[in-house]
Amino acid sequence: MEIIKPLLQLLAALLLAPLLPGVINRVKAFFAGRRGQPLLQLYYDLAKLVRKTPVYSRTTTWVFRAGPAISLAALAAALLVLPFAGRPSALSFDGDFIYLIYLLGLARFCTVLAALDTGSAFEGMGASREMQFAVFAEPGFFLGLAALAAVTGERSLGGMFGVLTGDSWRVAAPVLALLTASFFIVLLAENSRVPADDPNTHLELTMIHEAMALDHSGPDLAYILYGASLKLWLFGSLIASMVLPSRGGGWARDSALFLLVLLGVAAAVGVTESVMARLRLTKVPYMLITAFAFSALALIFQMAR
Amino acid sequence: MNTFAELIIVFIILMDLALAVTGSLSACIKLVALQGVVAGILPLLAMHGSPHFRALAFAAVIITLKGAVFPWLMMRARDRSGARKDVEPLISYPASILLCLGAFIASSWMGSRLPLPDPGVAWIVPASLATIFTGFLLITTRTKAITQVLGYLVIENGIYIFGLALFVEQPMMVELAILLDVFVAVFVMGIAIFHISREFDHIDTAELSELSDWRRGEDGR
Structure with a gap:
């Protein structure tokens, strides 16, 4: 049974991830006074896209076809080390948070290469912006995980979130609150949510992440959409593990509570998108520098304690 | 209770960051006021046992x-001078925030070196030094006379917190x-400020560094 649990957690992540964008869209629709699309819309979209025949431009090479598959594989591999409700993850070793960051970087790199391979000006623009924001988002995220490692004294993701309890919040509340804020900003930017990028926009000049997926079709587009939802799940579950310190009940109760908090994080993203306007493109790095500053402050607080 | 005091310290540091980056003059004035009020509450929390009447009265005076x-005076000065609503910084947002972070790193290093009695609340010495530095940053990198007054107030906040770190209630007379x-x-x-703006139609201090007779090229001299 103890071997099956991590696999069940992985399966839950893989199956439930497309639910999160649905929750965000429903919350946004609620704020706008609409009914909104069905909660399971992304599942329908994925099922439809997988059955379609992809269309490839003659200017593209194998890089374009490999891009979505590799980036989806990298994100799925990242889920292996991801903690779930403070329980041991399927795979865990010292320093696996660096492995996680590299996998995220690999996924981004492949998406960007595929976008550049089309030779389209819009996709090149989107790729350039994606990389520019990643330069600012990654230090904040990395420093945040390092600060968390300093707080908990553990070097693996599963260990870090495993020893995080209500007592850690009592002792190091400022540090953990700063880290939560920093991770939330990184989540918004990395998943192309509103203050950084508008997932619903259809104007190529302002698109960032969506612009890179313009030429993909059929199963390739399905891989990209599914990969995006996995990424949202990844960042969301890091935040959920941080704010949910209680380890009261058994595995089932903890997991259910964790999923509820994760849906709460998605709802919080939806609320943020509803109440905020999108930032001007040149202001997005400022937001990410703020996340970096929060992570750095958290690390300094922990060191100077 | 110390955790709460620590949260307030963190809040003060975050306000330092916000002060270093905020673009609107009225937001700046409000932030300085809020920082002063929060710093005024701090001694009541750090004290052991029930607060004296003296301490309560003192906190009340400071908070008022x-x-x-102060905010009322500053707002009045801002309105009367007819200044523009933004602070017109000389350095960019990332530079300000990185300078502030650097200041905090330096002050936590300095705080660990200074031979001070243990204040009982973590980070209070670094926070006070960082606040003083933020005041200097406001004075040196903003062009308006009114932001320099604000920087002066922030320095005063920093000195006040530093005083708290040393003694909880002794330095009342000094303070x-x-x-x-x-x-x-x-x-x-x-x-x-009112007189400057009436005399020169602006409160930009960069214009005050040279006499008006020396300026060349304005009317062909």
Whole structure:
């Protein structure tokens, strides 16, 4: 049974991830006074896209076809080390948070290469912006995980979130609150949510992440959409593990509570998108520098304690 | 209770960051006022046992002065000078925030080196030094006379927190004296800003560094 649990957690992540964008869209629709699309819309979209025949431009090479598959594989591999409700993850070793960051970087790199391979000006623009924001988002995220490692004294993701309890919040509340804020900003930017990028926009000049997926079709587009939802799940579950310190009940109760908090994080993203306007493109790095500053402050607080 | 005091310290540091990056003059004035009020609450939390009447009265005086009188004076000076609504910084947002972070790193290093008695609340010495530095940053990198007064107030906040780190309630007389000085200074500066803007149509201090007779090229001389 103890071997099956991590696999069940992985399966839950893989199956439930497309639910999160649905929750965000429903919350946004609620704020706008609409009914909104069905909660399971992304599942329908994925099922439809997988059955379609992809269309490839003659200017593209194998890089374009490999891009979505590799980036989806990298994100799925990242889920292996991801903690779930403070329980041991399927795979865990010292320093696996660096492995996680590299996998995220690999996924981004492949998406960007595929976008550049089309030779389209819009996709090149989107790729350039994606990389520019990643330069600012990654230090904040990395420093945040390092600060968390300093707080908990553990070097693996599963260990870090495993020893995080209500007592850690009592002792190091400022540090953990700063880290939560920093991770939330990184989540918004990395998943192309509103203050950084508008997932619903259809104007190529302002698109960032969506612009890179313009030429993909059929199963390739399905891989990209599914990969995006996995990424949202990844960042969301890091935040959920941080704010949910209680380890009261058994595995089932903890997991259910964790999923509820994760849906709460998605709802919080939806609320943020509803109440905020999108930032001007040149202001997005400022937001990410703020996340970096929060992570750095958290690390300094922990060191100077 | 110490956790709560620590949260307030963190809040003060976050306000330092916000002060270093905020673009609107009225937001800047409100932030300085809020920082003063929060710093005024701090001694009541750090104290052991029930607070004395003296301490309560002192906190009340500080909170009224920093939270109501100073902002009112500053807002009045801002409105009368007809200044633009933004602070016009000389350096960019990332530079300000990185300078502030660097200041905090340096002050936590310095705080660990200074031979001070243990204040009982973590980060209080670094926070006070960082606040003083933020005040200097406001004075040196903003062009308006009114933001320099604000920087002066932030420095006063920093000194106040530093005083708290050393003694919880001894330096009341010292602090009252400082407060009186600051009060007079803000009063005088408010009048001075008003006169500067009436005389020169602006309160940009960069224009004050040379005499108007020396300026070349304006009317062909």
